[in-house]
Every structure is written in C-alpha cells, then in structure tokens.
Amino acid sequence: MSAEEHVIHEHGASVGTNVLVWGGLVAITFFEVFLAYMELPSGTMLTLLVCLSLIKAGLIMSWFMHLKFEKFSLVLLLVPAMIFCICMMFIFFFPEAFRLLEMRPH
C-alpha cells in the first residue's frame, strides 16, 4: 500500500458509518413514497421532494463519494460553481412555473 492510499483509507468512514448512511438513504426513500400516498398539491409535493433529494445527494456526496474527507479546496472548486449554474437554470423556473400553476383551471 502506498503512502497516498494509506492516507485515503485513514480518512474514510468506517463500515458501520457507511451502513448507517445507507440506512438513512433507504429511510428517506420510503418517506418520499409515503408522501406520494398523501395526495399533496403539486407545488408542495415538488418542494418537499426536491428538499429530501438534496439531503440524499448531500449524504451520498459526503460519505459515499468521500467529499467530506477531501481537502476543502476541492469542495470549493466543485460545489459553488455547480450550485451557481443550477440556480441560473432555476431563474426561469420559479416565477413562471408557479404563476402558470396558479392560472391552471382547478
């Protein structure tokens, strides 16, 4: 094992932690399915599902993809630019989608 590999191993989470994160992901998935039973309005449902999915994405990126254990400079390189680009896409989404939703015949 090289020195670099040893460092990566030392910084990774334990098996127990990874299984716990996995259990959390499964639990959130079942909660999402439970929400689908509730027949919530489209706007509320979309907001809740996106929030829960973002939590799941955070768990996967932090533990499974090891981002939590990388240098913070890597997080700064990847995450803010990605969030900025996604926010730019959402500029078109929020005012228009919800305005048109309100205009739909009920």
Added chain:
Amino acid sequence: MHDVKTEVALDSAWSGGKSPFAIGSKKLGMWLFIVADTLTFSALLITYSYSRLTIPDLPKPFPINPAIIFSTTMTIVLLFSSLTMVMAVMAAHRNDRKKTVIWMVLTMLGGLIFTGLHLTEWMNMIFKEHFTIVSNPEGSPLFGAVFFGITGLHMTHVMIGVIYLAIVAIGYGRGKFSAEDVEVNGLYWHFVDLVWMFVFPLIYLMSVKY
C-alpha cells in the same frame, strides 16, 4: 535570481509539481466530469418539473400498485449496489484484491438487475400502455419525450457503469489497476445512484395516478 514575490509564487501549491487538491489527476478528472453531467441532468429534470407544474394534461401514469412499488424496488436495488461499491473501495484500500473484485461483481449484479427491471417497465409502458416518445393515450405527448429521454439517459449511464466496473474489476484483479482506479470507478457509480435519487421522486412520485 528571483525576487521575493516570485519565490513565494513558485513555492505555492499552484506553481506546479504539487497537488493543490491532494488527489490524483484521474479522480479530479472524474469529479469535473460529474459536475458537467450533473448540469446535463439538472437541465432535463428542471425542464420536466416545469412541464409537470405548467401543463395541465401531462399524464400521471403510475399507480401506487404496481408501478410505484416496482420503481421503489429499483431504487433499493441501486442503493444496495452503492453500498457494495463502498465496500469494494474500502477493500481496495486494504489491498484485498479478492474481496474488492467480489464486491465489484455484486455491484455489477445490482446494476444489471436495475437495468433488467427498468427494461421490463419500459416494455410494459410501450407495448401494454401504448406510451411512445411522441404520443400516449392519456394526455400531452410531451410526457413520453421527457420520460423516455431522462430515464433512457440514466439507464445508459448505468449500462456504461456496468461495463466500466467489469473493466476495472478485471484490471484490478490482475494487478494492472490501483486502488485509486477502483475509487474513481466508485465515484462514477455513486453519481449514477445520486442522479436516480432525483429521477425517482421527480419522474415517478410526481406522476402518481390516484
């Protein structure tokens, strides 16, 4: 002779010969690819969500039983394959080649089961419910385009991931690839799982037929 400012610059992490992010070039390359691919899927999913909110007759073709139960099973299978991939990366860092390959084969199996289930669902939609990419019997024809477009692109990623896993597992088993290669492969696989964590709620759970 360099002046003091130049010497400070040459001594910094950005002067070359050092790794400012403390990771290898393969891993950095994979992360940059993941960011780019995230934006591709984001654009598609945001378009789909926009259509879901604004088009009144966009079909909701998935009843809880069997469609949502079926897609939940697919989600659990893919999540399970992510856990086996985590175990493969951990085994690779322990230099345990045999266990690494076993965990990677299990991950591939998860990917293949997921693809099989997904294709079964597609066949059911196309041949029994008559949904195509340009038309469907329940409303706006746009649904077929976004549904088959997004899930098809994701399924392509899963199939490429299985092939990628096979290549890395064989190479690592023979001692040609390092633990870093397994970890980079793991990054890709977790990304495929991560994308599904958005596709499943937005495409399926937002389209439940009550």
